[in-house]
Amino acid sequence: MQYIAQKVKECTGISTTTRDIENILSALRSTSEFWELIRLSNKPFVVVMETIKILVDEGFVELKKEGTITLTESGVNFLEEHNIKPRVEYVCPYCCGRGVRIDGFESLLSKFKDITDGRPEPVLKYDQAYVTEETAVARIALMADRGDLHGKDIIILGDDDLTSIAAALSGLPNRIMVLEVDERIVRFINDVASKHNLSIEARLHDLSKKLPDEYVGRFDTFLTDPPDTLEALKLFVRRGITSLKGEGCAGYFGVTSAEASLNKWYKFQSALLAECNVVITDIIHDFNRYVNWNYLLENVSNDLPFMQRKPSNIWYCSSMYRIETVGNPAHINGDISDSNELYIDKESIVF
Amino acid sequence: MQYIAQKVKECTGISTTTRDIENILSALRSTSEFWELIRLSNKPFVVVMETIKILVDEGFVELKKEGTITLTESGVNFLEEHNIKPRVEYVCPYCCGRGVRIDGFESLLSKFKDITDGRPEPVLKYDQAYVTEETAVARIALMADRGDLHGKDIIILGDDDLTSIAAALSGLPNRIMVLEVDERIVRFINDVASKHNLSIEARLHDLSKKLPDEYVGRFDTFLTDPPDTLEALKLFVRRGITSLKGEGCAGYFGVTSAEASLNKWYKFQSALLAECNVVITDIIHDFNRYVNWNYLLENVSNDLPFMQRKPSNIWYCSSMYRIETVGNPAHINGDISDSNELYIDKESIVF
Numbered sequence: 212m213q214y215i216a217q218k219v220k221e222c223t224g225i226s227t228t229t230r231d232i233e234n235i236l237s238a239l240r241s242t243s244e245f246w247e248l249i250r251l252s253n254k255p256f257v258v259v260m261e262t263i264k265i266l267v268d269e270g271f272v273e274l275k276k277e278g279t280i281t282l283t284e285s286g287v288n289f290l291e292e293h294n295i296k297p298r299v300e301y302v303c304p305y306c307c308g309r310g311v312r313i314d315g316f317e318s319l320l321s322k323f324k325d326i327t328d329g330r331p332e333p334v335l336k337y338d339q340a341y342v343t344e345e346t347a348v349a350r351i352a353l354m355a356d357r358g359d360l361h362g363k364d365i366i367i368l369g370d371d372d373l374t375s376i377a378a379a380l381s382g383l384p385n386r387i388m389v390l391e392v393d394e395r396i397v398r399f400i401n402d403v404a405s406k407h408n409l410s411i412e413a414r415l416h417d418l419s420k421k422l423p424d425e426y427v428g429r430f431d432t433f434l435t436d437p438p439d440t441l442e443a444l445k446l447f448v449r450r451g452i453t454s455l456k457g458e459g460c461a462g463y464f465g466v467t468s469a470e471a472s473l474n475k476w477y478k479f480q481s482a483l484l485a486e487c488n489v490v491i492t493d494i495i496h497d498f499n500r501y502v503n504w505n506y507l508l509e510n511v512s513n514d515l516p517f518m519q520r521k522p523s524n525i526w527y528c529s530s531m532y533r534i535e536t537v538g539n540p541a542h543i544n545g546d547i548s549d550s551n552e553l554y555i556d557k558e559s560i561v562f
Numbered sequence: 563m564q565y566i567a568q569k570v571k572e573c574t575g576i577s578t579t580t581r582d583i584e585n586i587l588s589a590l591r592s593t594s595e596f597w598e599l600i601r602l603s604n605k606p607f608v609v610v611m612e613t614i615k616i617l618v619d620e621g622f623v624e625l626k627k628e629g630t631i632t633l634t635e636s637g638v639n640f641l642e643e644h645n646i647k648p649r650v651e652y653v654c655p656y657c658c659g660r661g662v663r664i665d666g667f668e669s670l671l672s673k674f675k676d677i678t679d680g681r682p683e684p685v686l687k688y689d690q691a692y693v694t695e696e697t698a699v700a701r702i703a704l705m706a707d708r709g710d711l712h713g714k715d716i717i718i719l720g721d722d723d724l725t726s727i728a729a730a731l732s733g734l735p736n737r738i739m740v741l742e743v744d745e746r747i748v749r750f751i752n753d754v755a756s757k758h759n760l761s762i763e764a765r766l767h768d769l770s771k772k773l774p775d776e777y778v779g780r781f782d783t784f785l786t787d788p789p790d791t792l793e794a795l796k797l798f799v800r801r802g803i804t805s806l807k808g809e810g811c812a813g814y815f816g817v818t819s820a821e822a823s824l825n826k827w828y829k830f831q832s833a834l835l836a837e838c839n840v841v842i843t844d845i846i847h848d849f850n851r852y853v854n855w856n857y858l859l860e861n862v863s864n865d866l867p868f869m870q871r872k873p874s875n876i877w878y879c880s881s882m883y884r885i886e887t888v889g890n891p892a893h894i895n896g897d898i899s900d901s902n903e904l905y906i907d908k909e910s911i912v913f
Contacts, residue, residue: 301707303660304663459581484835530843
C-alpha cells in the first residue's frame, strides 16, 4: 500500500498515506459508486480518482461500462491479506450525525421548502452547490442551540443556500444581512423577503472586494460557505470575522474533505488560530449535505466511466465549523486582485 | 452587563464577556440548579459561581436555603429589558448530540455494564470522574466510524472510564494497551481481562513520567481524558501523539468548558497546531458525559447553599476532540518534575 500511496502523491501533489489508501479500499468493499466512495473514504476527489486508476493498473479493481467500480478476485485477496474490512457507518439516523434535532422546526421546514421552490439553479461560475432544506434548518437549530441566533445581528456571506430565509422564518434574529455576488440570488432573497414580509436585506457584493465599512464590527454571528481553496477559506472566514462586534461572537462555515485534504485543513486552522483571535469550538462531521448539482458531470473527465455515472445519492458533504472570538476580532480587510485562484486549486473537482 | 462581566473577570482572572453573562442569565431562565447552569451556559464553574454572587448583590437573584437559585422580579425585568430569552436546547435525543448511534452495540453495552459493576470509585487524588457506560460505548462507535478501531493498535492513557474494556468487547482492535497511574484500576482491568479472556494489557504508569520507549511510535490510535489544566491537556495529548506510528494516525480526548475557558481552549489549540503536526478533524460538543462523583460536594465551598445541593442530573460533560497526524508525529517526551500543577489551576472545581 505504501507503493500506491506514493504513486498517488506523485500524481496529485497531495500528501497521501497508506492509511488513506486503506480507507479508500475499505470503502470499496461497501460501495461500487465513485461519488459514494468519496463520501465514505472521506478523502479528496483527486486522491480517490488517482487511487482507482492505480488499482485498475494493479488488477485489483475492474471498471464496468455502466460506471461502477468493482473489486477483482485479486483485489479481494489483497484486502484479506491486509485485514481491511468493509466500511461500516455509525451515523445517528435521527439527526444524520449533526447532533441537533430539527423536529421543533417542522412548520419552518415546510414553509422553507414552499418558499424556495423555484430558486436559482447552481452555476459553475461561482462554484455554487446548495445544501438540502434539512441542512439549512439544522443550521438554524445549531445556531439557536449555541445562543448565536436569538436577538442577534446575523450576516451571511454568500447565500445560494438561502439560509437567510430559514433564519428569518424562525423569527429569532434581530437583523439578517446577506452579501452575495450572484444577482439572481440577491433578487430572489429580496423578492421573498418583501413578499413574505421577512426582515432580510440582501445586497450585491463580491467578497474578493473588502467588506463595506458599514458592516465592519457590526454583527454577532456570521455564516459562510466558502469554496474549498485555501485562499477562499481564509478570505471568506476573515471577512466574516471582520464583520463581528467583539469578543464572544461566533462564526459558522463548512469545509469539505472532498476538495480539501487534511494538509489544507491544517494550514487553514493554523492561519485561523495564528492570525484571527478565534478559537474553534465545534467541528461537526458531514453536517452540511449538498443537493447534487447539474454542472457536475459536464465538468469532470468523461474518459472515466465511473465519473460519468450520476450520483445516486447525496455524496458531497462538509464539516461544520463553529468559531468564537477570544479577543477583539482581527479586522483584516482589503481587496483581492486576482479572484480566479479563489475557486480553483489542485484539489478542486471542477475547473 | 458590561459591569458584571468586568467584575467577574477581576474576581476570577478569566476573560469574561457580556456575551458570557448573557448566556448565564439565559440559562437562569431555564434552571434553578447551579450544576445544570454550568452545563447549559457552557461557562467555567468559577465564572458561573462569581456571576451568581454578583447577581445576588445586584438583587437580581435570590438564593434559597434548599440550594436553588431564582430570579427576583427585578432580575426578570433586567432580562426583559435586555431581551434575554430562556435557553432552549436542540440536542438530538437519539444520540444525545454525539452524532453516532450505539444501537448496533446493544449487547456490548449490556456486557460492559455487567462487567464494570463494582468498578473502583473515583478519587480526588487523580482528578477522577468516569463517563457513563453509554459514553464509553459511543466512543467505540465513533472510533469505529472513523476507521480508527478495526485492526488497529490502540493505547489508552489513563482509563478510569474503562473504555479499554468496551473496546476489547467489540472484538475490533488488534491490540489494546492501557497506561494508568491508579493501581486499583490497573488491577481491575487486568482482572477483567483475564477473567473474560479480553486482549488488554494494563500497566501502572504515571504520565508525568516520559512514555516508556517500547510505546513510542507504536500505535494507530490513542485515547485520553486529561485533567483540564493547560499543562495537563498539553502533556497528556503530547504523550498520546508520541505513541503514534506516523502520518494518518488519530487521537481522541475530551476537553470541558466547566474547567476550561475558551481562552484556555485557544492556547491549547494553538500549541497543538504549532508544535505537534496534527490537525483537528472533529470537536463534538458534550460528547462525554460523566457520572456524578462522590467527592464533589465535600470539596467545594459550603458557604454557598447552591453548591451543596446535589446535582439532580448529569451536568459535567466534555467535548470530544479527534485529531489526526499530518506528518510525522512530534515525539515530545520527557519527565515533568512538578506534577501538582497538572491537576489544579484557577479554573479547577476542586482543589
